[in-house]
Amino acid sequence: MTFQQKMITAFLLFVLLPIMILGYISNRISTDTLQKTISSQTVQTLRAVDSNVMTALNEVHHFSDYLLSSGDLQSFLMSHEEESIIDLYNRRQAIAGIMYDNAEVERILLYSWSGELLYQSNDRNESEWSLSSKAFMEEMKQAAGAPVWLGPSPEAKHPFQRESGFQLIHGRLINDVNTLDPIGYMVLSIKLEVLDDIFASSGPIPSTELLVNNKGEIIYSVNRKWIGRRMDTASFEKVRSSEDGYMLDQWNGEKSLLTFRPSDFKLSGNENVWLVSIKPWDALSGDIDYIRNTTVVLGLFAILAAVLFNFLYLRRIAGFIQLMSRKMKEAEKGDLSVRMRAYPLKELNGLSNRFNEMIRRIGELILQIKTEEEKSRQAEFKVLQQQINPHFLYNTLESINALAAMNGQKDISNMTINLGRLLRISINGKYEVSISQEINHVKSYLEIQQIRFEHLFTYSIEVEDTMMNELVLKLILQPLVENSINHAFHEEKKGCIHIIGTRNGSTGYFYVQDTGKGFPRNVLERLYEKRDGTGKNGHGIRNVHERLQLYYGNRYGMVICSSEKGTTIKVSFPLAERDG
Known part of the structure; x- marks a missing residue:
């Protein structure tokens, strides 16, 4: 997979995918919130519907109470066998008149205590309306006069519903108003239209309300074709196992x-009977569809943005990175002439310039290293050329010393002895010597210079005894003393060189002080340049400072202070107890 393809994939994963996930989560949250809100409102509506249903049924209760307490009905049930045909006809006409006052009642059936049909309010064959449902009759007995209801059903075994229409059946036991003894049964067939006005949908969203019995059968709907239909088993189980609730279903x-x-x-x-309200989800989810469609549009827009981003910007970046990678591989192979071209984009052009500068600087450093190596090689060659057998030098100096002593040349003898001491330390191949050896070396140098310059200066050395066995980088004091002799004193005014050695914890210090005329500011600046390695002269001072930092680290080195009263050079170095 190329870098460009990786960038596009990353863009789609980190931009498009979060948008799609956010859209999905928003859709789910909106769906759940909408379901909860609509269902909460619908439950309130169902409570009101249930209250109205109970009010309508209570009116039927009141009507049946009126019938049961009617004197004509009581007399009809108690004496219909003894009365004349004319009296029986009159009582039946009175019952029919009572029913005429209540249009919701489609039919009245009166039964004797034994279950024999005594009266019906239409002309159907009486044998068809015999009280054949023993369970219904027994329940009316147990209710002791309270209403008992049967719901409509398309099943042929329904005892009171054998026509194409559906009715609610209201049954009650009839007691003698005087003795409260049971004397018969009354069954009212109630038209379902009594509930139609209650269940009629009048809201902006189409809705279907149902009454469902304990078996999941629909016992009432404004649309009669649903009566008798069973709800889906899984759906109804959720309805039956809950109080108020809602769900999405087909x-x-x-x-x-x-x-x-x-x-x-x-x-x-x-x-039990449940009220169920059914609302088409498409009619409710307009806002959710808007969120979903918006998410899809955003996704398409993100894809389009990815394509434009790739075409307008990503290809340039990918091309730049690929070109830089190729140039870097060429540079790794040793071709330091490679360069990046200029780019119109500011950021890419800046990277290109820095790459070119880096390659140029690497080339310069490599050239500098080669130059240094060549200088080092030449220096080593010169050292090899100038090496002399130390024993020959020592023997020669001893001969000179003997001749000087024989001829009474004390100064020559002292210079020869001190020169031998200098050579012994200089030729010693070790990097470090004890501080006592370094002090003896600088003493020998000072003795020689005193004879050479005819006692132009005096010197003193004070070093703490605890430092004498510590190790220090060799040949660090002699170049500094040489600098003081060469620059600080003149014939008209003699001076003094004072060397102090002290310690502070694990750090040792040498102070080389002179009482000379000091250095002007410009000369001191040049000395600092020599110390930093930027001057053309002063190799001794530069050598001391560089060797200290190379050997001990940048924490150590040399500091120069000068005024008209003299010059002080401070040298710092680490101290550690060592054997030997």
Whole structure:
């Protein structure tokens, strides 16, 4: 996979994918919130519907109470066998008149205590309306005069519903108003239209409200074709196992929001009834569809942005990185002539310039290293050329010393002895010597210079005894003393060189002080340049400072202070107890 393809993939993963996930989560949250909000409102509506249903059924209760307490009905049930045909006809006409006052009642059936049909309010064959449902009759007995309801059903075994229409069946036991003894049964067939006005949908969103019994059968719907239809088993189980609730399910071939709650209405056998409201989900989810469509549009826009980003910007960046990678590989192979071209984009052009500068600087450093190596090689060659057998030098100096002593040349003898001491330390191949050896070396140098310059200066050395056995880099004091002799004194005014050695914890210090005329500011600046290695002369001072830092680290080195009263050079170095 190329870098460009990786960048596009990363863009899609880190931009497009979060947008899609955010859209999905927003859609789910919006869907759940909408379901909860709509269902909460619908439950309130179902409570009001249930209250109205109970009000309508209570009116039927009041009507049946009126019938049961009617003197004509009581007399009809108690004496219909003894009365004349004319009296019986008159009582039946009176009952028919009572029913005429209540249009919701489609039919009245009166039964004797034994279950024999005594009266019906239409002309159907009486044998078809015999009280054949023993369970219904027994329940009316147990209710002791309280209403018992049967819901409509398309099943042929329904005892009171054998026509194409559906009715609610209201049954009650009839007691003698005087003795309270049971004397018969009354069954009212109630038209379902009594509930139609209550369940009629008048809101902006189409809705279907149902009454469902304990078996999941629809016992009432404004659309009569649903009566008797069973709800889906899984859906109804959720309805029956909850109080108020809602769910998304398929209804009549479309996704719908079902909201349900138990009704106060009870059927025969104390069977529960549920109110169910069904609303098409498409009619509710307009805002959610907007969120979903917006997410899709954003996704398409992100893809388009990725394409434009790739075409307008990413290809340039990828091309730049690939070219730089190729140039770097060429530089790794040793071709330091490679260069990046200029770019119109400021950021890319800046990187290109820095790359070119880096390659140029590397070339300069390599050239500098080669130059230094060549200088080092030449220096080593010169050292090899100038090497002399030390024993020959020592023997020669001893001969000179003997001749000087024989001829009374004390100064020559002292110079020869001190020169031998200098040579012994200089030729010694070790990097470090003890401080006592370094002090003896500088003493020998000072003795020689005193004779040479005819005692132009005096010197003193004070070093703490605890430092004498410590090790220090050799030949660091002699170049500094030489600098003082060469620059500080003149014949008209003699001076003094004072060397102090002290320690502070694990750090040792040498102070080389002179009482000479000091250095002007410009000369001191040049000395600092020599110390830093930028001057053309002063190799001794530069050599001391560089050797200290190379050997001990940048924490150590040399500091120069000068005034008209003299010059002080401070040298710092680490101290550690060592053997030998």
